[in-house]
Amino acid sequence: MADDVVVGTRFVIPGAELSERFSRSSGPGGQGVNTTDSRVELSFDVAGSASVPEHLRARMLDRLSSRLVDGVVTITASEHRSQLMNREAARARLVTLLLDASAPPAAKRRPTKPSRGSKERRLASKKRRGEVKKSRRGGYSDD
Structure with missing residues (x-):
């Protein structure tokens, strides 16, 4: 249950359905960045997983279609210095x-009409705005 x-x-x-790969991170780590495999690539087979309920699988495959490669989604984490924190x-x-x-x-939006x-x-505010503009126009002359 821990994994x-x-x-x-x-x-x-289940942890057995997850695949993890570790590699060297380009992020923070000082001198140790070149020696520790702290970057994590977590892969999960959405299309072939037995743990995903059937009624959700099609929805997930459709919404994740741009991120999937052969039905597998991959997440990469390298922002932390430690492998454990990147796994989490x-x-x-x-x-x-x-x-x-x-x-x-x-839920679908039910179309409604504006109330009386x-x-x-709306018409009153348009009328007021028009009056303001009309009053600004009138008082200037070139004489």
């Missing part, structure tokens, strides 16, 4: 990404 990733209340990804950052980013991708679609009062207020 499992909980995606809100929607589902849990990558997992947190993965959770956020999957939550957003699996969120239900927004709002129409009258």
